[in-house]
Amino acid sequence: MKITFLIHNVYGIGGTIRTTLNLAAALADHHEVEIASMLRHREHPRFSVDPRVTVVPLVDIRPDSDDSADPRLHQPAEIFPAAEKRYGQYSRLTDLRAEEYLRTCGADVIIGTRPGVNVYLARCGPPRALRIAQEHLTHDTHSKKLRAHLARHYRTLDAVVTTTQADADAYRAKMRLPGVAILAVPNSVPATDIPPADGTARVIAAAGRLTRAKRFDLLIDAFADVTAHHPDWSLRIFGTGTDKDRLQQLIDNHSLGKQATLVGSRSPIEPEFAQASIVAVASDAESFGMTIVEAMRCGVPVVSTDCPLGPAEIIHDGLDGRLVPVGDRKALADALLDLIADEGTRRRMGQAALDTARRYDPGPIARTYDELFAELAASRRSRARQRRRALWRSRFHRPARIGPSS
CATH class of the missing domain: 3.40.50.2000 (Glycogen Phosphorylase B;)
Structure with a gap:
């Protein structure tokens, strides 16, 4: 099975990058794993990447790159949501590269790792692939405008995975997503080979x-x-x-x-x-x-x-x-x-x-994802029926609007 992660910039530093690399390495024990980095600003990632994991940069923003001379790099993005705080870093070029990559990557499972990137996944991801939105931020920290935008697109995905149970509960309660599995899976953090602290250092x-x-x-x-x-x-x-x-x-x-x-x-x-x-x-x-x-x-x-x-x-x-x-x-x-x-x-x-x-431990968390992939594949038809029923109800069973009394 080929698993692809979509990430904002794997060449930077941050918790989402660390946990994505941890999970990618654990899944690489049994799968082909690729990380598509929307942006690239330096020669090599700051964090070490498991040699079994392939990194594919989509837009190279280094000053001497060919992409830096592409006029589309300076045109505003049309797919990436304007309400997402990273919007200023995206462009028409990232829109087009993301669309092309998703159309041709041949992945069986595609996992997005931030809200705007998850919109690329929803709009451009191939229907044959399982499409999963990871939320490394939280529902309530998104603006009202962004939440409304995400709701329209997340309902076309297979799953939304949060890092805490509290956030999964928030999505279930506040974002109606029929046919979309919503669950919490914590980030993975591998054991270190460094001797543990002895508690004496001041x-x-x-x-x-x-x-x-x-x-x-x-x-x-x-x-x-x-x-x-x-x-x-x-x-x-x-x-x-x-x-x-x-x-x-x-x-x-x-x-x-x-x-x-x-x-x-x-x-x-x-x-x-x-x-x-x-x-x-x-x-x-x-x-x-x-x-x-x-x-x-x-x-x-x-x-x-x-x-x-x-x-x-x-x-x-x-x-x-x-x-x-x-x-x-x-x-x-x-x-x-x-x-x-x-x-x-x-x-x-x-x-x-x-x-x-x-x-x-990354191993058990990777197995949780394997179980999720199998469950989502087995439930495709039933979840599609849930979507159709919900769409039918929303179109034909809306409550009558009551006007102001005379």
Whole structure:
């Protein structure tokens, strides 16, 4: 069976890229796997790609590429939805390349990995292939306009797969998709061969894009409270992003220059987590929480905000990590202080975190996808009937409109 993933840009850095590569490698044990990258901005991907997985770039946006001289690269996209936040990076050229690729790729299963790319899949994907939309964002974080656009196209697909049960429930409740399977499958995170943390390092680590939604400002504020009691501990934040200067200014304002550091990106991140005793997540929202599982893989307990939607489905509060209210500086600082003060608890939680992380082994998650493929293939006709009945009801059984009373 040939399985193709459609991804925004496999040459970049991000959680969707990491989990797509993890799943592609696991599926490559039994299938031919290809990743079609809508964009390419550098020579080689930043993350390692399993040699059994083929990468096909569709539009090369490097300044010296042939595509950079194509006038269609500067014409607005007509298929990619304008309400999608990546719209400005898409063009008529990406529309045409995606359409051509989907028509000729010969895949048995095609999996899209972000909303706008899933619209390509719905509009241009071959009907003979199973077409699956993965949602690495969340239903409720999409704008109302984008949700309406997605609803029109997602109902033509075979399945919508979210990373959390809470998000799957949201799709079932808020987006009517007759004949479309909606289910949650968590991201996969492979085990690392790095020795797990021993809980003795006086280091708190954090990682992610340096954007306001990740709330590294809240973490820095909370860490300032921590240092008042434990000045020998340090905070290391890994990542790049638009919020870097603001966060550095906050560090300077707290006089934390010797204790808190914006380190920049590291790939892989696990060696850095293994040198910490606590990993902190202060986000306002997480669609899943790759950082949490990656830290657990290193035997490090995570202190995270209980934000929608992922952390509470990963962390068992008080067993393998801690959950604190969103935006609560004191609660975040107190949870960090509790673990700092108790090395035995850190070690115990770290071991429990290792056990929890096994739920995200790529092998079992790949088998879940294999089972999904078989189920979708077997239910094609029954799901098509569901669609036809729903369409018939919507056309001929709409409730009568009642005008204003006279």
